[in-house]
Amino acid sequence: MIPLADLIGGGPLLLDFDGPVCSIFGGYPAPDIAAQLIALIDRQGIVAPGEVRSARDPLEVLRWAGEACPAEVTTTIEDALCVAELRASATATPTPFSREVILGARARGLPIAVVSNNSAAAIEAYLSAHDLAGYISPIIGRAYADPLRMKPHPGPLIAAARSLNVAPSRCTLVGDSLTDIEAARAANVAVVGYANRPWKVDAFAGADAVVTSMGDIATVLSPVSPESPEHR
Secondary structure, X not given: OOOHHHHOOOOOEEEOOEOOOEEOOXXXXXXXXXXXXXXXXXXXXXXXXXHHHOOOOHHHHHHHHHHHOOHHHHHHHHXXXXXXXXXXXXXXXXXXXXXXXXXXXXXXXOOEEEEOOOOHHXXXXXXXXXXXXXXXXXXXXXXXXXXXXXXXXXXXXXHHHHHHOOOHHHOEEEEOXXXXXXXXXXXXXXXXXXXXXXXXXXXXOOOOEEEOOHHHHHHHHOOOOOOOHHHO
């Protein structure tokens, strides 16, 4: 593991969205959306395998559709998921200290991007509602109706670095999934694993550093404690 202070603060910060920034499905449960997508697939006369039918993550359903279904079905699922994500963004739960991380990075003059498997429209809606849109650019969301290009594909991270006009090796990603770590490794981007579940601490051994709170990152970015009034 690399000390967190050696990873954060020296170059652009790339944030995954669902996890490090917020819980997008905090008010509109992901399993409900996944079930709706399966129902759409059923109406197309396609029978998804059991492991897909029981999926609790709508992104897993979309990923399977991209691998196993005709393009028009994948597009139907994509459109439905985009609508659901936009609805979910209105009731998303902010991750503790995510705002402090974003403001702390901005105060240090660091570029901040969001790189996510969620749709860009949902990300933009959330950031605007929480007065954060002005601090973050670019927003790299899911490629439309092309789920095979979602992370762990390195393309979204490479696109973010290109938009920021830096080499990927100058960037650090904060992500809360194994696919984030895999994508970062493939893109030559440093990665901090945000272990927001106890089992992730060991599972994220392949990350450059692991944190269990976004407050750890906020503290590195600012000499003022993220709990203090100055960061509220």
